[in-house]
Amino acid sequence: MNVFRPARCLLSGSSISKFRPRVRCRNFHISPNLYERQGDPNFSIVKASKEGVGENELDTDLGSENFKKYTPEELEALQRKYTPGQLKAIEAGEAAIDLEDLEKHGVIRTDLGRLSYFDDLSQLRPVVDRPQHYEGPHDPSWRVLTHEERTELWNKAYREAVLEDPLPEPKTPEEAEAQEARKHGGDPIAEMKADARTPYYMGSNGPIPREHSHDLRAPGLPRNFMSDDKPKVPVKKAVHEEEADPRDPEGVYDRLIKQTGLTLDQIMDYKVKILVQHRVVNQTRLGKIASIYMLAVAGNGNGRLGIGEAKGQETEETSNNAKIAAIRAMQPIPRYEERTIFGEVEGKVSAAEVKLMCRPPGFGLRCQHLIFEMARAAGIHDLAARVPRSRNKMNTVKAAYQALLKQRIPEEIARGRGKKLVDVRKVYYAGRV
Template identity: 60%
Template sequence: MSVSRPARCLFSHPPIPTVRPRVRCRNFHTSPNLCERRRPRFPNIKAADMGLVDKPMPPPQELFRAYSEEEKALLAKKYTPEQIRAIEAGEAAIRPEDLDRQGVVRTDAGTLPYLDDFRHYRNVVDKRPQDETPEDPNTRFMTEEELGRSFSDYFHKLDKENPPPVRKPPQAGDQQFNPTRLNLLRADYEAPSYMGTNGPLPAGQSLLAPALPKDFSLDDTPAVKKEAAQEEDDENARDQLGVYKQLRKQTGLTMDDIMKLRVKTLVINYVTNQTRLGKIQSVLVLAIAGNGNGRLGVGQAKGQEMENTLNLARIAAIRNMQPVPRYEDRTVYGEVEGKVSAVKVQLMARPPGFGLRCQHIIFEMARAAGIHDLAARVPRSRNKMNTVKAAYQALMKQRIPDEVARGLGKKLVDVRKVYYGGRV
């Protein structure tokens, strides 16, 4: 049996569509959509128009003056024509941009405290120059008479050059010999003690290895003694309890230097030890110290009195200060890690103006060391004492450009641009 299809009504409504029209949805945030944002009130200004971009430097021929005829004549006395042409070619190949980026005076902790042009010989810093005079085969030690005569002659020579500030007039029965301690020390050290073929040899020539250089200064004069005593009295007046007295003697720091350091107590732990006499309480303190310019130290002390323990921890931190490598005197070299027990600290270099974005313990350590741009993570345990030790370990194990160059077997100039952007 077949079922007939019903007839369609002429007045029936069209079917309702199943697809809804698209409605613009908006995310739930405060920022307006791109089409609703206002246009900037002021047009964009290029950095070159504001003077923020350095102008191209002139060529070396315009930046450096040429040699005069007098200077060329002086160079010709010391160098051959081929060497002079090599010098001129080397100076012409120098790029002024490299001098502008790399020819800066370093201010980190590893630099010398003076600018040396290497024209003068320094006994302590420089290597002792070799004596080019030929060895005398007849060199021998002086006898006692020759030693006495040599010492007497050299002392009278020094006495004439540097007479004592106050010489008493000779009295009846007094000797004319009125020595000074400075001249006696110099004569004992500098008087000739070896005899050669043509007479006494200078103090620098001997059969033995050269001794360590000595510094003879006028520290034994009454005026200098009085000034030193006055300075020590002032230092003791500022440190009445004598907390830093031994530290000043050991390190040579003054109270001004100690007060300028950034000393911070980071960890204080109270410990109770059960003994047969009962519970004995003690305190464990961890402190840091830095000069804000590339030096940082960590000190730890334990005791029963809080004030004494704090002072001991701070003194230990000042005594343990060591130089911290800093890239451009503001951040660390690349990414470094430190691990102590279950604590792991990751330090990452950041561009200028980034700031110190890390927890407060690492923040205080970076500020004391003079680091201004740094990011740090402590992904695992966050024990305070181990965090300080791990961060200090990470700062000390940085790979500086010298180590990278030695490890790769290259020169320092080859790794500057690759690893540190050329500003090292």
């Protein structure tokens, strides 16, 4: 709302009353300004009480709903898992965290430049995490086999592998001697079977079987790599008519599915639309050859966008080729708060210039229909655009796509200035981390 405030100025020695509009100016972010926070009790400074509270502790219940204390059952489970010294370290680390900062300023980012806030402890990362020892119930007294124990178990597994594949009765003394020497080593197939069966760890009840342990090496041959008893399954030729999906009966996306690994459901969920379509003519020595030009845009509605071009004689075939080309060319588009762009960006292709500007929540997409469709396909909800010069449709789409890819995210600005990420976001985004 505009508030009019009278202002007086002197012109030619006479006093003339003048009105000028006083416009409320603020940055485009959702954090409240300082004057809006002065009367808010949630933003008041919480001081430490004198009785029973240290200098660095806060006598407040901030975060009591989202960050609750441990229950007796949880404390008992932690005591079984950690030593008393580790528990004290955990409590000291949690006490050092400012709950007010977590409640009021901590924001979990989901945009392209997000940080790795949480780790999925149910999955192992081979570079950082230690390998899993074995699958099954935890054995507190497990240990790695010694060289003597592993040698003894390997010899036992080798002899069992030799007995599984006996040779025919020897007819000469040389064959009998070779079979006797085979029991002590020299059979490559039996050696591979012994390597695949020898355990790694020793438990309370003896060696832990390989089926319950984690192999640190690359997977070898299967256990039954020499068995010829498997019945051969006849390979049936797939009939295209039986496997055809009713949504794609002609198999337009079959090649795209094989090359990209996408499913037909994912392809159908993409927002794909033809933005530019016109007739073109190519002059050759045989005369004028007319064809159709199409430009399509494709996006998943969650930060990915691509454009594709195609020419052809048939309208339907050209349309499919342009859509497939747009799906192949999809690239990630940076989004601030998953709704708008970072700052203001410009793009220029030939004589067409496009300027894109970020806008606050609820502003909407106030731009021409070509940029509107591109923003909606990329998942951008608040955007303003200007096209001051040429309005050529093809160049406008390409310039807008170029501008979206030219955004500078806060991480890049921080690295360029040699500062921390929080400094950049404090300046441009009011401290929201």
